[in-house]
Amino acid sequence: MTLAAEPLFSVEVVVLRLYQQQLYVYLTPQASSSSTESIYSLINGPIDYECDKNIENTVKRLIEAELNAEASYIEQVKTIGNATRHPDGWMVASVYYALLPQLATRSMTNWFPVKQLDKLSLAYDHLALIHSSLRRLKDKAQYTSMPLHLMPAEFTLSELQRCFENIMQSYIQKKAFRRRLLEAGLLIALDRERRGKSRPAQLYRIKRGHIIHHFSRKMFGKAEE
């Protein structure tokens, strides 16, 4: 992606998804300037004043164009503007994160595990923007049911717990986790089970219109899973 004609304002999108129980972020390699190592960039771009009705439309358009997918949740993290984050001078960027529901079949090219971002070279302040987004998601996981947006259509409570643990970077008590989510009334038990190498697990789906729940207390879990 080259620099847009209007350098003042850009939208930056941190797109997240689960893959094999890990959180991945979508990054595109920049046209590498002869060096051996690519520089990776967030999905981003300027507002299209012709077709975008608002900034969230811009976000959706960028995701659609790059990933041909639709996010199940989009949230504005912050808007950052200063003279130092970009070599071209004063730049303003609105940062969003987007959660994609887990779909079985989908290419993993350009997806990178968030636990290994240190090994990549990221453009400008994009690493910081990712960390801001992950921090926001982590905070929300402590007192809302937001991580549900990352789950596939059917899932077990253990899978959901691992999703939360992944985001929160901590170990959660199984009993407390199940009590909390089941009593919130967000889930519907299906009449099917996930069979694996041990006891089969009850499958659930999300009750329509009940994805987001705000709990009255935080859930902590113990440090570093």
Next chain:
Amino acid sequence: MTLAAEPLFSVEVVVLRLYQQQLYVYLTPQASSSSTESIYSLINGPIDYECDKNIENTVKRLIEAELNAEASYIEQVKTIGNATRHPDGWMVASVYYALLPQLATRSMTNWFPVKQLDKLSLAYDHLALIHSSLRRLKDKAQYTSMPLHLMPAEFTLSELQRCFENIMQSYIQKKAFRRRLLEAGLLIALDRERRGKSRPAQLYRIKRGHIIHHFSRKMFGKAEE
């Protein structure tokens, strides 16, 4: 204030303060177009790329220029952008709210009680921006000690409770409130009391560097004080 030369991006600031136990917002009357009624506007303006190092600097500069005061807390609420909020077409605005500490002597011109905003005519979407800010502050009052930023240097627990109640628009149990704030360890009891028409009240000040506390549970209070 007239329209800036660069209409794309503006910073809008909802400045709040306490006065006689009520929340007030600062609004400036616009050059009225011959009608009898003024249209009021938030403090706002474009970024000054020469002197502002970042957007928060812009906010501080705008507050300083208009009020000759310094906020004790500034928070970005959101960035809104669409083609409909402003008659000139696509506009982007970053909205901040700022809390001013309560100072005894200060003019109240251009300050309006937030409970009576319905009676005023506000420019563009400014009423909505104020409501977004108040909603954010209300949420934060439920699980942080943010409202402390509105208090004067010395205050009683009853005064502090009324500040919270004002923001949360609800009645709070006295015992629960005191337990919560005192056990958070944010306050230092002074060796002086506030004398009034009844039993004198212990005066407190904020412990240095301990203004912001995140509680593990929300505090609710009952509807409409």
Next chain:
DNA sequence: TGAATAGTGTCTTTAAGACATTATTTA
């Protein structure tokens, strides 16, 4: 003394933490 407000005692309630125990499957 009574009104007003400050401040406390204490029991209840809610929901998370801890952790052991049972249940059901496959190899």
Next chain:
DNA sequence: TAAATAATGTCTTAAAGACACTATTCA
């Protein structure tokens, strides 16, 4: 039967809710 994971029972703990009660001042 052993290993693995699912699911539950139940006691403890932390902190808010409810609300009555005492304390101290002024008029």
